Amino acid sequence: MKRFLKISSLIVMLLLGGGICAFAQNPLSGKVSVSLKDATLSDVLWTLEAQSHIKFMVKSSDAASVRIPSIDISGGTVKQVLDAALKGSDFEYRVVDNVIAISRKDESAQQKTDAESSRGETAGTPDLPDSASGIPATDAGGKTQAQKKSGPARKITVHGHVMDMGGIALAGATIVQSGATGNMAVADAKGDFSITLPEDAAVDVMFFGMEDQRIEVGGRKTLTVVMKEKVVTLDEVVVTGYGNITKEAYTGSAMTVGSSRIEDRPVGSFEEVLRGNVTGALGSTSGQPGEAGEIILRGFGSLEASNQPLYVVDGVVWDQENVSGSENVASNPLTALNPSDIANITVLKDAASASLYGSRGANGVIVITTKSGNLGETMRIDFSTINGFATMVNTPDIVNGKEYAELWVEGYMNRLVRDALSQYTSNSTTIRRRLGEELTSLYADKEGYLFEGYNFYQWQKLARQEFNNRYAIPTSSGGYNVYDYFGADYAKLPSTDWFKEISRVAPFTKNTLSVRGGFQNISYYASMEYYNQQGTIINSSLERYTLRTRFERNDKDKFFTWGVNTYLAYTMQKGPVAGGSLYMSPMYGANTLPPVVPARLEDGSYNLNFPDNLLNGTHNPLASANEHLNLRPQVSVTVSGNIGFRFTEWLRLTSKVTMYYYNMRRKSYYSSYFGAGLVSHGSLWERSVNRARLTNTNMLSFDKDWVSGHALSAMAGVELENLDYKFNEMEGQGFATDDLPYMSNAASLASFAGEGYSTGMLSLITNVNYSYQKKYLVGASYRRDYSSRFSKAHRAGNFWSVSAGYDIAKEGFMRKARRYMNQLKIKGSYGVNGTLPSQQLYWQNLYNTVRYNTELGAYNNYRERPDLTWEGNRIWNVGLDAAFFRDRLTVSLEYFNRRSSNMLQNVIVSRTSGYSTYFMNTDAGIDNRGLELTLNANVLRVKDWNWDIRLNMSTLKSVYYGIQTQYYDDKQRQLIANGLNVHTWYLRRFAGIDEDTGQVLYRHVDEDGYEYVDTSGGKYFADRQGVPKVFGGIESNLQWGRFSLQTLFTYGLGHYIYDYLGAIRQANDGASNYTVARSQLDRWTPDHREAANPLRLYGGSLDTRSDRYLTKGDYIKLKNVKLTWHVHKALYTKLKMTNAWVYLQAENPFVLCAFKHYDPEMSTAGYREADRYPSACTVTLGISVRF
Amino acid sequence: MKVIRILCAAIAAALLLQGCEKTFLDKQSRSALPGEWVVTTEEGLDILLTGAYNGLQNRYYYGGILYLYEATKGPDFFQRNASGGYSFYSENGYSGGKSQSGNCPNVWTQIYNVIRNTTILLESIDDVTGDIEHLRHIKGEAYAIRALCYFDLLRLYAYPPKFSCTWGSDYDERFKWGVPIIDTMDKGYNVLEYSTYLDADAGEIIVYREDRKEDLTEAQQALLRNYPERIQPGIGRNSADECWRLVESQLEKAWNLMKDVTAENGRIGAAAILALRQRVALYMEDYAAVISLGEEWLSRFESNYAMISYDSYPAQYYKPFSTESIFELKFTESDNNGSNSINYWARKQTYNIPGSELDGKMSENIGYAKLGLTFGTSTSGYELLETYPLDVRRYLICDLGVAGTGWKSIRRYVGEPYHYVHNIPLIRLPEIYFNMSEAFYKRGRINEAIDYLARVTLPRRQEAAPAISSVNTILDERRREFIFEGQTYFDWFRNGRSISGRPVIGYISSSATINFGGASNTTQVVYPIPLLELNANPALRRQQNPGYGEWEFGIGDDETGI
Known part of the structure; x- marks a missing residue:
């Protein structure tokens, strides 16, 4: 049905000259001269265009396929030329609205048959077209039968206008009477058209890149058609990085995210947009601008190697490795990519897609295609500016100064009483009981009851005196002002909000300018970006300048094609140190320091004298944020060139060479007068990293469709990749002034290093896809990788996949159902890919160098493993793709089983070897299973209203197997053991607070299975997990006339969050001097026995391995909301623009979670950490204009 | 035409493939040295030896924990309960046998790490040709460092010979275990290829490689056959007797190779080795040897060293490589x-x-x-x-x-x-005098004991030594001299002198009295064998130190209770 028009997305519009409105006369009668030899129809049409400004519409592959051995007409008409050119071919032409449409004869016939079968007798009866020019189609042969079926309906002429959501006229849109393909019109340059048809007929309106629309004429004489951009169709292309394949014919599991969901988001790095938009993707991020986002696709493959997917940008593997030399100030090479340059992101998840990447495909592949121009496209200039601000959100809820003082005094008084008790017994159980009793008596009769000669108030006074002394306020002269905070100086007690001190309202700016277009056989794209995102913590930011240019010469008739693609980016990331062990992290400081410590002294200088050596006394987070430098500038250059040889129409060789180079520098300076730099009188750390990756890919590809319906595409090739990595670093100390933080000003070197590595890979890649009528689909791939990371005997690895699909909807017996269901495809794939160890040369016996007394020493810090090999990964994927109502509803359901094997592990060994672990392959692995549902629905489409909803949902179960000895994660709260899910908590059971003593109770089970509670630790349970069992996203796009409202929600269910920050700091009743979470106000006292928290005891118990700190993690988060207004045409045309729109959006505005004051997407493991940069809510206003 | 083009392309691709695999897949390290070179050349072995010194410098060994451990356990310091830095709360308070917290796992690993460097060196050096003198010295230093490592392992993870060795004056068989002896790297690398026959009552231990049982004596093989329940995979702790004898013999080997070597600053030379031999003899309660070794030391080396003069002490005592320094880490x-x-x-x-x-x-x-x-x-x-x-x-x-x-x-x-x-001093001149004094005292030769004591008291406080009322007089003088130099706690322990706890609020009071006296000495005095080691080396599970619970998989507990 209407295949000629439906394939509009494949049509290349030859918009010739651009001035088609000027035509009044018959385009066929223009005088032209053509003389060509060994040409194609394409050449002929280009020649005609040059002389006569005629618009042709033709499928570009068709134009290229018609061979014209020789044509020589001088001073003839266009008609004569076309007749001669098409003579003997199976093509025909006709004129519609000054446009000459060329199509295959059999296609017209096919269209007719389709129309009959699908519309049947209900179809309206077409008549001879009555186009504006009055010229009938030259060849009506195929349509005469249809004409004979004319019915009785009255005919009318309808005038209409076609525009997009933004009101821009869509010149060239095709309007065709439904069911009567011969009757059509094409919108002119103003977007206007007229068509004559039965009054009760309907029209289908089509335009490249827009969703087809059907409109019932219903007797109307004028129509305004607003078209919306195509979001999902089966024509969508799956980019595998080694070739493209339409989604319709695809048997693997892949998901595509289009530019509309990427380009306007106020995020520094594109990984941020994947969560919620990609089925099966888990991720974490923080508020640090440009932080490397963690993305996990379909579960976990590895314990020691990376679980991150492979990023491939325009066919080149990009680095995602942190090369800053420190986990705590990580670099992120992916920030070099301007998200606005991305045309689409294809996420490859199963073996059929990812096994093409062999030894690197196990964790999935994210293939990014950047924008390019189109052949024949008129030049378009886009400019957009997005400005806004960000604020810190989801910070912990912390007590104020007064509350802190109250809790502290209470805890300290309890400690004094407890210590007095210890003279009577050393039995801790007895002491606990006695403490409860004594406190009860003291509280009951505060004046009269004496313990050790003191009544309640006297004990309290001792504690208050200690508080007054401990929290005396330092003076700038080095002394202290001791105040009585519980008496006369009540008002002098500080109440510092440390997060407020270190944070700010941070501005956001992104300006993008791009130009794109194309000539006859060259397309171009160029873009520039300036990006400046300030972080919500002082002195953190991401600034970026990018420049990209792309040229492609793609002349289908020529033997030789070429293209160049260059990408330059400079990024400057600034940001504080993460990592709790480094006190200079402002986040850690703000999470640690109590509110009764002032941030600044009375003269405005920083307070660098904290009580009780807290943060080593001097690591004032405000000073750390303001004064320390942490710069991570990067320069990234990607230059890529390709040449193609077209041997025949169906056989091509392409060769591509890419140089991916980047330089990352890290510069950290710690001021000499406090904190980290105090020790060394100012400390400067500089590191410079160069990475160069040279890739050469040579692919021979075969691509042929037979008229009989068979289609075969195959490719085979060789890929070579070499990565060279070098760094130098040094640390200088002893600076005379903090104003000149350069190495020459250092008094001495504290450390120095310089090395690197080189790694190479050679790959053979093959892939075959065969389909019959796009109904039966089979595919297979095989890749052999040779990697330098293994010894010669283990260097090669084989990776492969097989896949098949069957589209039931294309069967004849489904003809009736096809009206509702245009696709029903079942598919399956199985294959093997792998993961490389991140270590480069661990198979070799090597001795690392060290220094002692200025001499070189050596020791081997790991055991060589000559038998080291890949980590394997086997994936099953079965799925069902269904599309209903001409793609208005598409559903995709997939089940996967991904099983890693040969796991790379740091196996715990006897330390008498001097090692604590050996790095090796073991029999262990992780078995991941899950169900993925993706649903796209066009819920509403009436008049000016349009509403699209996309929903995705994934389940995940990741279970360890084959682990020899169970062990714990680094924080010792999760257990790694067979049968357990990845990130399973291993904790005791908290059973409330003992009402008599205020002690924590735990649940126990005795040998007979009876449960009881007491204050001893109790059994550990491993029954809850930190990773969501179900997660996904919901996206909605509601349009009403010129307005559209887009929202993106993400959610996760079935997991638990462990409050590590609370356990070690804010919610630990014994953690003496740290700040306290507000939840702790609900603590046991003799007056408040039914409390959620135990009695406070200064320096008391440190119970942290219980589920007291575990909370349900179920959440839903509004990740992005965007309101767009498409400016009125009248307004922007006055400004010489072709389009304009304005949008207001908020990123991260809202989260609903059982665990309050926290953004649950900060961690994929379920820990709430003490040193993470809190997330930010960014509100921006964007303006985009097009010329 | 087409066919030719395709053919050309195919040939080009094939050539590319052939050429590349060889050249660019063989990658060399840019920072690390090839192991093959290190163990087969004189230069390589020299570098390997320097690596061992670097291991001594590690913060889990002499660079930090060893002296800090002594300070927190000994009588000189209290530990302040403040945030940051190491926590030594647990050094005297491991809960049960389950703990992997505290520093004991890392110290264990680090010392065995240095043992590995020296063992690799000693296993290779006899096949290396080069400057014979130089190689001989390398070998001597390696023996000395390895002996020092075992000496320290024994001090931290076992009881001193007084309690642990069968010849000890307070021998008790509960304390009889030393540490696992890893004399070949085959043992270290393949612990689980080995098995240990352990008869705890008899103190009999046989460590053998499963595939080399035939190397055992007939009597040993019979034991294995008759008591299979006494066999555990892994390498168990050797007896304290064996271990101390090993330290003694390794130092003697080192001495024989190094007698003539005056060390560079920061390295072990003849003087240091002889001094170490004297110290080890003192720990082993072999007082005759202490005296004879001391006398040999004084005759050979005393002229090269001198006590810092009274007046220049404040300005000089901390300076690198002072006239008193026999061996210090730089x-x-x-x-x-x-x-x-x-x-x-x-x-x-x-x-x-x-x-x-x-x-x-x-x-x-x-x-x-x-x-x-x-x-x-x-x-x-x-x-x-x-x-x-x-x-x-x-x-x-x-x-x-x-x-x-x-x-x-x-x-x-x-x-x-x-x-x-x-810098961190390991051996200083006064130690020779103190060792002599203590040995003479214990041999009943009070006058000599006082004489040697005076060699320290005179330069330090310009007065003769006090009357020696008990060995504690010498220990107190020694304590003044070696405060914070990793000696006092061990000196008291090897003499069975108790240390009492210090309950003062504001700093940790849980480290109660450590009573080294005989039968009561079953609390957690020495480090436990680390839990992670027990997990990986089952033979050790039956040989945990007194005061620690049965082995059980786990991470151990936080301190609980109040």
């Missing part, structure tokens, strides 16, 4: 433990200007200030140092650097130019 600005250094951990930076009003006061707020000098009783560190008004070592007392308290600390180490950059 730390440079680019080679130090930073905030994990001993000085950083113990106290804040002070002014060190003899005579100045500011002297001994905090100058910069740098350091954790965790170790305060005990005070308030006659056996406290402060009182001990203050006993003699003329004692120049009183100069060592400085402010701890905690505002609002009068707490003191010890400036044994003074970093220049940075607080945390300082």
